[in-house]
Amino acid sequence: MVLDVLARVATEGAHASVALDRALPTLPRPEDRSFATDVVYGTLRWAPAIDAALGARLRDPDALPARVRAALRAGTYERGVRGTPAHAAVHAWVEAIKRGRGPEAALAGLVNAVLRRVDLDDAERRGGAAAAVALPPALWRHLSAALGPEDAAASARAMLAPAPLWLTVLGDGAVAALEAEGAEVRPGPLPTSKSVRPRRPLAELSAFRDGLVQPQNPSSAAIVGALGDVHDRTVLDVGSGHGVKAAQLAAAGARVIAVEVDARRSEAGRRNLDRLGFEVRHVVADATEPLDGLPLVDAALLDAPCTGTGTLRGHPEIKQRWNDGDVRVAAARQGAMLRRVAERVRPGGRLVYAVCALGREEGEDVVVDFLAGAPDWRAVEVVLALPTRTAEVGARILPSVDGLDGFYVAALERAGVASDPDAAAHS
Numbered sequence: 278m279v280l281d282v283l284a285r286v287a288t289e290g291a292h293a294s295v296a297l298d299r300a301l302p303t304l305p306r307p308e309d310r311s312f313a314t315d316v317v318y319g320t321l322r323w324a325p326a327i328d329a330a331l332g333a334r335l336r337d338p339d340a341l342p343a344r345v346r347a348a349l350r351a352g353t354y355e356r357g358v359r360g361t362p363a364h365a366a367v368h369a370w371v372e373a374i375k376r377g378r379g380p381e382a383a384l385a386g387l388v389n390a391v392l393r394r395v396d397l398d399d400a401e402r403r404g405g406a407a408a409a410v411a412l413p414p415a416l417w418r419h420l421s422a423a424l425g426p427e428d429a430a431a432s433a434r435a436m437l438a439p440a441p442l443w444l445t446v447l448g449d450g451a452v453a454a455l456e457a458e459g460a461e462v463r464p465g466p467l468p469t470s471k472s473v474r475p476r477r478p479l480a481e482l483s484a485f486r487d488g489l490v491q492p493q494n495p496s497s498a499a500i501v502g503a504l505g506d507v508h509d510r511t512v513l514d515v516g517s518g519h520g521v522k523a524a525q526l527a528a529a530g531a532r533v534i535a536v537e538v539d540a541r542r543s544e545a546g547r548r549n550l551d552r553l554g555f556e557v558r559h560v561v562a563d564a565t566e567p568l569d570g571l572p573l574v575d576a577a578l579l580d581a582p583c584t585g586t587g588t589l590r591g592h593p594e595i596k597q598r599w600n601d602g603d604v605r606v607a608a609a610r611q612g613a614m615l616r617r618v619a620e621r622v623r624p625g626g627r628l629v630y631a632v633c634a635l636g637r638e639e640g641e642d643v644v645v646d647f648l649a650g651a652p653d654w655r656a657v658e659v660v661l662a663l664p665t666r667t668a669e670v671g672a673r674i675l676p677s678v679d680g681l682d683g684f685y686v687a688a689l690e691r692a693g694v695a696s697d698p699d700a701a702a703h704s
């Protein structure tokens with residue numbers, strides 16, 4: 278099962294979480310499910326280092342069938358990172374390949390020979406600084422340019438560790454309800470963020486079903502704070518997705534208009550907000566186009582689509598797909614969205630731009646470019662409840678601290694005051 282999931286991620290561009298969620302029910306024992314989860318995510322997190330180490334033993338790994346390549350990667354992860362004794366790790370993956378179809382089974386001998394000799398310590402010797410922190414070379418250069426080599430390395434290393442399940446508490450009695458069902462609940466870096474080890478899948482817990490909690494990384498939860506006090510304000514949440522930040526805004530007393538281009542996601546957002554008990558107006562619209570149908574608002578949050586380089590811990594498959602071309606496409610879309618969203622914010626209003634990517638191109642470059650063409654806007658200090666590193670404009674949350682995702686955030690204010698703030702707020 279692990280090999281099929283890894284092969285699907287490699288050849289079909291599947292998301293690890295989606296492919297794994299689909300396959301896990303085929304394993305009846307919880308310990309097998311947690312082993313498979315660790316091996317899939319761990320192998321993907323370590324893949325660039327593993328591939329460098331395998332390069333010392335194989336002439337052309339790319340030419341191998343996807344499942345064979347997956348067995349070599351998973352076996353190297355088990356031996357080199359999990360510390361499974363060589364005979365056990367090698368045997369299991371060789372047997373899996375022997376049971377494979379067609380030409381695959383004939384490669385069991387090669388898998389055996391390579392896994393007996395592979396040594397993760399070869400990674401740095403062959404792949405240098407990038408392989409030492411398990412990043413592809415181009416992504417290593419990209420992150421080093423934005424963060425400097427020291428912070429880039431610390432961030433990349435931190436994102437090799439699994440993340441806890443982070444829950445944002447949105448309703449009273451959430452912790453008691455979680456604990457009543459056997460979950461271990463630890464405080465997180467924000468009063469509303471908890472690190473949780475449930476005994477059962479989250480969707481089965483009453484705290485989740487009753488809308489008291491929402492899975493969310495504390496960094497993502499902290500972003501909303503950059504808007505300041507939103508009580509009784511009308512706030513656009515652009516790129517609203519599943520409504521996670523819309524829920525926080527509504528919980529803080531804002532009237533929220535959630536704008537999302539993908540109609541299915543918007544519907545999923547509506548269902549999620551219903552579960553959480555918040556009333557939000559949903560609009561399906563492309564925010565790279567004029568948003569003329571929307572009112573002028575007091576504040577806007579643009580949680581823009583991005584390449585996700587701050588979330589490699591939870592989405593390690595990004596390492597294999599990331600490329601400069603995608604960064605350019607993302608930055609162009611982010612710039613277009615920022616200009617359109619800014620048009621809907623009233624004079625004196627605030628706009629927060631955020632991405633869960635760490636490179637300059639999707640961060641300060643987008644904001645500096647916007648400010649150059651928008652004389653009535655200025656950047657203001659980003660104040661968050663988590664430690665940040667100041668950027669040329671805006672700030673970053675680095676993922677080098679336990680379990681946090683990385684984000685870039687900028688807070689912008691439009692000059693002037695609304696002629697009638699109440700009218701603007703309620704229009």
Ligand SMILES: C[S@@+](CC[C@H](N)C(=O)[O-])C[C@H]1O[C@@H](n2cnc3c(N)ncnc32)[C@H](O)[C@@H]1O
Nearest residue numbers: 516517518519520521522538563564565580582
């Ligand atoms: C980073 S996710 C936002 C997650 C969401 N804010 C949350 O906290 O649940 C970015 C979202 O932007 C949406 N998006 C992408 N392009 C867009 C566009 N042109 N207009 C509006 N939304 C867009 C994506 O479908 C995705 O749901």
